[in-house]
Amino acid sequence: MPEPRLLIDQDLHAGAEIALDEAQARHVGTVLRLDVGGHLRPFNARDGEWRARVTVREKRAMRVVLEAQLRQAQPSPDLDLLFAPVKRHATDLIVEKATELGARRIKPVVTRRTIAETVRVDRLESIAREAAEQTERFDAPEIFEATPLPKALDGWDASRPLIYADEAGDEADKAWGGAAGRARPIAEALQPLSPSLKGEEKLALLIGPEGGFTPEERRMLRALPYVVPVSLGPRILRAETAVIAALSVIQSVWGDWREA
Amino acid sequence: MPEPRLLIDQDLHAGAEIALDEAQARHVGTVLRLDVGGHLRPFNARDGEWRARVTVREKRAMRVVLEAQLRQAQPSPDLDLLFAPVKRHATDLIVEKATELGARRIKPVVTRRTIAETVRVDRLESIAREAAEQTERFDAPEIFEATPLPKALDGWDASRPLIYADEAGDEADKAWGGAAGRARPIAEALQPLSPSLKGEEKLALLIGPEGGFTPEERRMLRALPYVVPVSLGPRILRAETAVIAALSVIQSVWGDWREA
Numbered sequence: 001m002p003e004p005r006l007l008i009d010q011d012l013h014a015g016a017e018i019a020l021d022e023a024q025a026r027h028v029g030t031v032l033r034l035d036v037g038g039h040l041r042p043f044n045a046r047d048g049e050w051r052a053r054v055t056v057r058e059k060r061a062m063r064v065v066l067e068a069q070l071r072q073a074q075p076s077p078d079l080d081l082l083f084a085p086v087k088r089h090a091t092d093l094i095v096e097k098a099t100e101l102g103a104r105r106i107k108p109v110v111t112r113r114t115i116a117e118t119v120r121v122d123r124l125e126s127i128a129r130e131a132a133e134q135t136e137r138f139d140a141p142e143i144f145e146a147t148p149l150p151k152a153l154d155g156w157d158a159s160r161p162l163i164y165a166d167e168a169g170d171e172a173d174k175a176w177g178g179a180a181g182r183a184r185p186i187a188e189a190l191q192p193l194s195p196s197l198k199g200e201e202k203l204a205l206l207i208g209p210e211g212g213f214t215p216e217e218r219r220m221l222r223a224l225p226y227v228v229p230v231s232l233g234p235r236i237l238r239a240e241t242a243v244i245a246a247l248s249v250i251q252s253v254w255g256d257w258r259e260a
Numbered sequence: 261m262p263e264p265r266l267l268i269d270q271d272l273h274a275g276a277e278i279a280l281d282e283a284q285a286r287h288v289g290t291v292l293r294l295d296v297g298g299h300l301r302p303f304n305a306r307d308g309e310w311r312a313r314v315t316v317r318e319k320r321a322m323r324v325v326l327e328a329q330l331r332q333a334q335p336s337p338d339l340d341l342l343f344a345p346v347k348r349h350a351t352d353l354i355v356e357k358a359t360e361l362g363a364r365r366i367k368p369v370v371t372r373r374t375i376a377e378t379v380r381v382d383r384l385e386s387i388a389r390e391a392a393e394q395t396e397r398f399d400a401p402e403i404f405e406a407t408p409l410p411k412a413l414d415g416w417d418a419s420r421p422l423i424y425a426d427e428a429g430d431e432a433d434k435a436w437g438g439a440a441g442r443a444r445p446i447a448e449a450l451q452p453l454s455p456s457l458k459g460e461e462k463l464a465l466l467i468g469p470e471g472g473f474t475p476e477e478r479r480m481l482r483a484l485p486y487v488v489p490v491s492l493g494p495r496i497l498r499a500e501t502a503v504i505a506a507l508s509v510i511q512s513v514w515g516d517w518r519e520a
Contacts, residue, residue, distance in 0.1 A: 100498065245505075
């Protein structure tokens with residue numbers, strides 16, 4: 001078993017002695033069953049990943065000392081996920097999988113047909129931290145409060161294309177008249193957006209609720225110059241499947257799954 | 261709400277009167293609450309999708325009459341999924357999502373580090389049928405009994421490349437020595453395999469257990485001429501995430517998410 005990873009917000013440097021917070025101390029002591037002398041891997045997006053040894057273990061407290069840096073931090077691609085919250089279980093799955101798939105920010109947006117108007121940010125943060133620890137990334141994605149879609153688009157940075165997966169599909173696209181409004185297959189639509197492998201570029205993905213966007217929302221989205229409508233194939237996907245699928249294709253065609 | 265879809269194995273043709281089996285009758289009557297005169301959409305991979313009207317509703321029986329064909333059957337790409345069974349919840353998720361993502365056959369394979377040696381085929385079949393109904397495909401994927409990996413590869417049709425996602429990652433690849441054995445990024449590795457859009461080609465995906473393949477298994481796999489080792493990026497993915505992610509990239513680069 002590899003030594004467990006732990007996302008630590010404090011500064012990490014050689015010789016630093018760090019007191020874990022109560023929840024972390026309990027997790028490391030009770031769930032991971034580490035004792036004095038045991039090793040773990042604290043990490044964060046600034047200071048990378050370190051090897052640390054447990055020096056103090058009490059019921060609600062634990063201290064570790066940093067021995068050596070194992071890896072320098074690598075930023076994940078500058079990729080935002082905007083999604084319409086779904087049922088709790090599916091929303092949890094979206095946050096866990098978006099973390100594994102390297103989204104940097106997760107922004108719940110409320111659309112006309114969204115069934116859940118709020119999210120528990122603290123709950124989703126703890127899912128994201130745990131997934132970040134498992135998936136070997138250096139940061140946890142930042143989780144935002146749920147925002148109405150128009151507000152989330154207000155003041156949008158036009159240099160960040162917004163990939164918009166419209167599950168309404170072909171029939172609705174035809175009604176928009178011709179190729180100009182047509183949603184292209186996602187891999188094809190991403191090709192011209194792909195940045196150099198240095199990865200300074202930005203991107204965002206928007207996935208709507210199970211019921212899709214309303215005609216008014218689609219009209220509004222398609223009128224925005226930074227919106228890129230894409231199709232996710234001939235089958236109807238559940239919202240969580242669409243999120244996971246689109247993020248995977250984005251990372252493999254645009255993001256950090258490409259050759260380094 | 262669109263009319264509910266129902267996968268029916270019997271022949272579908274105009275005017276046919278069909279008796280639903282007991283489980284389907286209960287589902288349509290009790291869960292979907294359809295009564296005499298209500299409409300649903302029977303479908304299968306031979307006869308496409310039909311509009312049908314309920315003519316008889318009893319406690320454990322229901323009859324429908326087919327009114328008109330709505331869509332001709334479209335085959336899904338000839339894509340097999342081989343995966344090492346994981347915990348029940350994750351295995352269920354894999355079958356549901358592989359159905360949405362258009363896998364034609366689902367073959368559980370037992371590897372050295374596989375934690376579950378059997379699957380409940382009937383349970384997975386019912387998950388696959390329900391997902392097929394929701395996702396608007398015409399067939400449900402065929403579910404196979406769990407088989408040891410070597411037996412699953414025995415007599416393999418060499419015209420079906422086997423995409424092999426090796427979560428052991430870069431370090432292990434380096435140990436294999438040089439570019440010849442290196443796992444290429446999945447989108448890049450798929451490019452030369454992409455068939456014409458007529459789609460007569462075949463492909464398979466193999467995803468290992470959370471603990472990865474053993475060195476012996478990797479050596480065996482890499483020695484096979486039809487095996488294509490691929491990488492799924494710099495982060496560690498859970499088994500179910502790897503399945504969903506790889507199937508999504510396959511459909512978008514190789515399969516039926518491309519322009520028709």
